[in-house]
Amino acid sequence: MTNDRRNPTSADRLWLGLLVLSVMLTIAGRWFPWLSGFPTGWTLPVSQWANAAFLPIFEFARPFGRSTTPVIEAVLGAIRAGLVWIPWPAAVLAICLVALRACGWRVMVLAALSLLAVVGIGYWAQAMNTLALVLVSVPTSVVLGFGVGALAHRLPRLRPLIEALLDVMQTYPAFAYLIPLLLLFGFGPAAGLLASVVFAVPPMVRNTIVGLGAVPAEIIESAAMAGARPGQLFWQARVPVALPQLLIGLNQTTMAALSMVIIVAIIGGFDDIGWEILSAMRKAEMGRSLASGLVIVLLAVLLDRMTSGIARQSRLRRAPPIAGRNLVIGLLLAALLATGLKLAGWTLLPGDGARSLFRHLDLWLLDFVAWSAPAFALLRNAITYGLMLPMRLGFSGSASPMVWGLTLTPAVTAGYVAVALGLVVLAARRSPRAAVATGFAALLFWSGLPGFPWTATLAIVGAAAWRSGGPWLLGLAASGLLIAGVSGLWVPMMQSIYLCAVAVVICFALGGALGIAAAQSDRLSAVLRPINDALQTMPQFVFLIPALMLFKVGEFTALIAIVLYAIVPPIRYVEHGLRTVRPDVVEASRQMGATPWQMLWQVKLPLASDAVRLALNQTVMAAVSMLVIAALVGTRELGQEVYVALSKADAGRGLVAGWIIACIALVADRVLRRRRAPPSHATLPEKT
Amino acid sequence: MTRTLALGTTMLVALSTLSAAVAADLGAANEPIRLAMLEWSGAQISSQLAGKVLEKAGYKVEYVTAGNYPHFTGLADGDISASVEVWLNNVGEVFPKVLAEGKIEDIGTLGLTTNEGWIYPKFMEDLCPALPSWEALKDPACVGLLATPDTLPNGRFLDYPADWGSRAATIIADNSLPLTAVPSGSEGAMIAELRAAASAKTPLVMMFWAPHFILAEVDVGWIAMPPCTEDTNEHCIKAPDVDKVVWSGFAEKWPAAYEILKAFRVTTEDQQKMMLALDNQSGTLESVTDAWVAENEAIWKPWIDAGVN
Numbered sequence: 001m002t003n004d005r006r007n008p009t010s011a012d013r014l015w016l017g018l019l020v021l022s023v024m025l026t027i028a029g030r031w032f033p034w035l036s037g038f039p040t041g042w043t044l045p046v047s048q049w050a051n052a053a054f055l056p057i058f059e060f061a062r063p064f065g066r067s068t069t070p071v072i073e074a075v076l077g078a079i080r081a082g083l084v085w086i087p088w089p090a091a092v093l094a095i096c097l098v099a100l101r102a103c104g105w106r107v108m109v110l111a112a113l114s115l116l117a118v119v120g121i122g123y124w125a126q127a128m129n130t131l132a133l134v135l136v137s138v139p140t141s142v143v144l145g146f147g148v149g150a151l152a153h154r155l156p157r158l159r160p161l162i163e164a165l166l167d168v169m170q171t172y173p174a175f176a177y178l179i180p181l182l183l184l185f186g187f188g189p190a191a192g193l194l195a196s197v198v199f200a201v202p203p204m205v206r207n208t209i210v211g212l213g214a215v216p217a218e219i220i221e222s223a224a225m226a227g228a229r230p231g232q233l234f235w236q237a238r239v240p241v242a243l244p245q246l247l248i249g250l251n252q253t254t255m256a257a258l259s260m261v262i263i264v265a266i267i268g269g270f271d272d273i274g275w276e277i278l279s280a281m282r283k284a285e286m287g288r289s290l291a292s293g294l295v296i297v298l299l300a301v302l303l304d305r306m307t308s309g310i311a312r313q314s315r316l317r318r319a320p321p322i323a324g325r326n327l328v329i330g331l332l333l334a335a336l337l338a339t340g341l342k343l344a345g346w347t348l349l350p351g352d353g354a355r356s357l358f359r360h361l362d363l364w365l366l367d368f369v370a371w372s373a374p375a376f377a378l379l380r381n382a383i384t385y386g387l388m389l390p391m392r393l394g395f396s397g398s399a400s401p402m403v404w405g406l407t408l409t410p411a412v413t414a415g416y417v418a419v420a421l422g423l424v425v426l427a428a429r430r431s432p433r434a435a436v437a438t439g440f441a442a443l444l445f446w447s448g449l450p451g452f453p454w455t456a457t458l459a460i461v462g463a464a465a466w467r468s469g470g471p472w473l474l475g476l477a478a479s480g481l482l483i484a485g486v487s488g489l490w491v492p493m494m495q496s497i498y499l500c501a502v503a504v505v506i507c508f509a510l511g512g513a514l515g516i517a518a519a520q521s522d523r524l525s526a527v528l529r530p531i532n533d534a535l536q537t538m539p540q541f542v543f544l545i546p547a548l549m550l551f552k553v554g555e556f557t558a559l560i561a562i563v564l565y566a567i568v569p570p571i572r573y574v575e576h577g578l579r580t581v582r583p584d585v586v587e588a589s590r591q592m593g594a595t596p597w598q599m600l601w602q603v604k605l606p607l608a609s610d611a612v613r614l615a616l617n618q619t620v621m622a623a624v625s626m627l628v629i630a631a632l633v634g635t636r637e638l639g640q641e642v643y644v645a646l647s648k649a650d651a652g653r654g655l656v657a658g659w660i661i662a663c664i665a666l667v668a669d670r671v672l673r674r675r676r677a678p679p680s681h682a683t684l685p686e687k688t
Numbered sequence: 689m690t691r692t693l694a695l696g697t698t699m700l701v702a703l704s705t706l707s708a709a710v711a712a713d714l715g716a717a718n719e720p721i722r723l724a725m726l727e728w729s730g731a732q733i734s735s736q737l738a739g740k741v742l743e744k745a746g747y748k749v750e751y752v753t754a755g756n757y758p759h760f761t762g763l764a765d766g767d768i769s770a771s772v773e774v775w776l777n778n779v780g781e782v783f784p785k786v787l788a789e790g791k792i793e794d795i796g797t798l799g800l801t802t803n804e805g806w807i808y809p810k811f812m813e814d815l816c817p818a819l820p821s822w823e824a825l826k827d828p829a830c831v832g833l834l835a836t837p838d839t840l841p842n843g844r845f846l847d848y849p850a851d852w853g854s855r856a857a858t859i860i861a862d863n864s865l866p867l868t869a870v871p872s873g874s875e876g877a878m879i880a881e882l883r884a885a886a887s888a889k890t891p892l893v894m895m896f897w898a899p900h901f902i903l904a905e906v907d908v909g910w911i912a913m914p915p916c917t918e919d920t921n922e923h924c925i926k927a928p929d930v931d932k933v934v935w936s937g938f939a940e941k942w943p944a945a946y947e948i949l950k951a952f953r954v955t956t957e958d959q960q961k962m963m964l965a966l967d968n969q970s971g972t973l974e975s976v977t978d979a980w981v982a983e984n985e986a987i988w989k990p991w992i993d994a995g996v997n
Contacts, residue, residue, distance in 0.1 A: 186761075187754070187758060187759065187761050187768065188762070188767055266755055266758070267754070271753055278727065281874070282728065282874070283728075284876045366883060366884070367887075369884045370887045373890060380837075381837060384838070389837065549881070552836070553870060553877050553878075554838055554870060555838070632873045632874040632876070632877060633872075633877050634874075640873075644851045647852075648851070649757070649761065650781070
């Protein structure tokens with residue numbers, strides 16, 4: 001084991017070479033500035049090209065898009081009118097009955113409680129409008145996803161292409177393709193709805209491919225021998241066997257659609273919860289945004305439990321707890337109730353009482369801000385000086401009397417180099433890999449991430465991409481980096497990477513610690529679970545207001561908002577990984593006399609390394625997906641570029657910035673999950 | 689008996705001809721006029737008032753919640769019929785384009801008395817006695833209070849969101865003030881920060897505009913600006929115009945409504961009163977605008993009369 005670590009592998013040699021190259025480029029950059037900052041003269045009008053390429057296509061497809069808009073809006077309008085017409089007591093009764101039939105008593109109680117809470121908060125009508133959006137978006141996504149998945153199953157040669165497309169659909173920021181959708185489908189909810197379909201289709205496709213592929217060959221054979229035609233074989237043998245997996249796809253698609261319907265509100269034209277959240281964000285009312293965010297969380301948890309409950313029932317083939325006849329009677333009763341209430345003219349909706357209760361939260365928040373301002377200013381300064389400035393400007397950029405108490409004299413530079421070399425030598429005694437890592441850290445701390453030579457960045461990212469994904473990943477990485485360079489977005493891109501990197505470091509330190517603690521204590525785990533659920537389903541906008549009040553506009557607040565959203569994966573996966581370590585190994589090391597500390601660091605965490613790696617991957621993806629939202633609190637990175645493009649209705653500019661963000665996410669995903677493919681993208685983990 | 693009947697008939701005939709004449713002027717009165725409901729409370733009030741006046745004239749009105757920038761696309765296509773509170777200092781790039789193409793029509797001012805400039809929470813006058821003069825921002829002691837790690841050694845100036853354009857940075861440069869303009873990302877971010885600053889007594893100088901509901905809640909001062917170096921929008925802040933904008937087909941489809949909207953005005957005082965009521969929850973958007981319509985028939989009746997005849 002020790003021998004292995006001390007002898008450099010080929011990977012170590014590669015990284016050592018890259019380190020030497022980076023140091024040389026950093027030094028050379030002092031005399032040849034074009035080596036370190038992306039040359040400003042090398043710009044190409046990429047976004048204009050994108051416009052020139054895409055706008056004619058949009059223009060051509062516009063009549064088609066425009067003619068489907070009324071159809072979509074008519075369906076949406078009908079569903080919406082129906083949902084808003086039904087008095088809430090009847091609707092709650094009906095949904096509870098369906099929940100009981102499909103998933104059992106526990107989910108029914110959950111349904112009753114959460115729906116009553118929605119009524120109590122005072123957002124019933126808006127919640128029904130949001131539900132109408134989901135009810136159009138989900139079936140569309142499911143049908144499309146199933147179709148594409150079945151096609152990929154029939155024609156395996158298409159699969160790599162389809163999977164690449166799915167990756168792009170899941171990582172491309174929706175704000176960036178809103179303008180094209182507006183051009184195609186006109187102003188109104190249809191454009192936003194289709195944005196949510198783009199995001200919600202991929203999980204259905206993935207699950208369809210997995211489900212259809214996992215049907216045992218014997219079943220197909222016996223069906224074929226029984227004389228089934230190809231169509232029958234597909235619909236009567238394959239699909240029923242794959243149904244549980246397809247229903248998992250339905251569950252994930254529903255969650256994805258719900259998380260995205262907020263986007264509809266950016267365009268407007270629909271009085272839904274997303275609009276409430278956006279208006280509250282605009283007026284900086286935390287109570288109102290929290291209340292409406294809570295409604296989304298309740299809807300999400302309910303839809304999640306119901307769809308995953310249906311998936312589980314179909315797997316277990318249990319008898320439903322309520323007979324079909326009783327269900328019909330119950331539904332008739334609900335209809336009767338609805339008619340009765342309508343005739344009597346009772347809405348039974350509570351007034352704005354609860355909402356004004358939520359408004360008190362704002363006053364408390366203000367008091368809290370006044371009371372805690374010095375403490376939070378201290379925290380902000382500590383992280384800004386300790387982590388953000390060094391990562392952004394580097395030691396060389398931030399060495400001023402005001403920050404470090406010294407100026408950058410040759411003596412200071414020499415001292416820095418000496419300390420760095422000392423640390424590298426010290427680390428080399430542990431392993432070559434540690435030495436190289438220390439070297440990179442020292443270099444990064446010197447130049448800062450945005451100031452890191454672009455040539456070295458290109459070499460490092462290229463090498464990492466080549467090693468994990470071969471030529472096509474290298475091509476993807478190079479396309480992202482070079483497009484960023486020539487469109488003058490190199491610095492914003494590095495700012496984005498830097499913001500995500502700092503957020504991931506914090507998430508991993510904090511979330512990892514919480515995950516480790518939760519793995520030891522069932523009570524903490526039970527406390528964290530609903531918090532995690534809420535953090536992940538709460539619309540991301542809601543995090544912004546309290547963070548703003550405590551930490552002011554700027555990168556730091558953006559960082560806090562990103563951390564709040566991206567901290568969930570490390571907590572979940574680290575806990576899950578530690579809890580599923582094989583008990584016999586743990587027992588064996590206990591008997592060998594391992595202390596709890598040794599047990600954690602030398603036995604459990606190494607064994608859970610797959611889960612830890614997956615946590616890292618998911619944290620990075622969550623952080624990148626939060627960039628565009630975080631731009632609302634004032635950042636200067638790619639997310640902001642997407643907004644600027646949206647406000648100027650410049651489709652090309654948004655598409656270019658979006659493509660760079662998608663590239664960052666895709667390359668990071670591939671490089672980080674090299675060892676093992678993660679399970680399909682899930683918003684909420686399955687509960688038992 | 690016959691006489692009364694005859695009289696009745698004549699009256700009926702007269703009435704029906706009258707209503708026929710009106711209907712012709714109303715245009716497509718059975719097709720709803722779709723008014724934009726934008727994100728901020730001022731615009732929502734203006735749009736509700738316009739809608740209620742149009743309803744009094746016999747129109748059907750639908751309110752379409754819409755984002756400020758995207759809604760110009762809707763106006764140009766006729767998906768939205770009219771938008772009554774368009775701040776011409778913040779229209780993005782679609783507006784000038786579709787206006788030039790003749791897809792939308794600017795039908796004149798809404799009548800608001802507006803203001804735009806640099807503001808600070810009132811307590812800062814104790815910390816920087818030279819306020820409200822802009823000279824206070826040259827005083828190192830005052831600038832030091834505004835400095836943050838991001839802007840050191842300069843003071844921090846909270847600017848409009850990046851997508852609204854940054855005139856403040858230009859003006860800071862024109863007067864070589866020791867300030868760094870930091871883009872705020874969104875309106876909500878600006879309000880949150882102003883509230884927090886007033887509550888925690890942390891110094892702040894920012895770009896802002898009036899009328900705005902937050903000004904009823906937080907006591908602010910307006911900085912007396914330095915003289916402009918150039919008389920252009922970039923170098924000089926002036927009170928912005930707020931106009932009403934309709935889809936190009938509006939006048940033809942609803943001729944009377946077009947005239948009514950042209951005459952439609954909202955005063956700053958009225959709007960601020962309603963915004964305050966909304967903000968402290970003494971009324972809903974429905975109730976405050978209903979109350980205005982009930983109390984101000986003398987104001988809106990002439991608009992309808994002039995429009996319909």
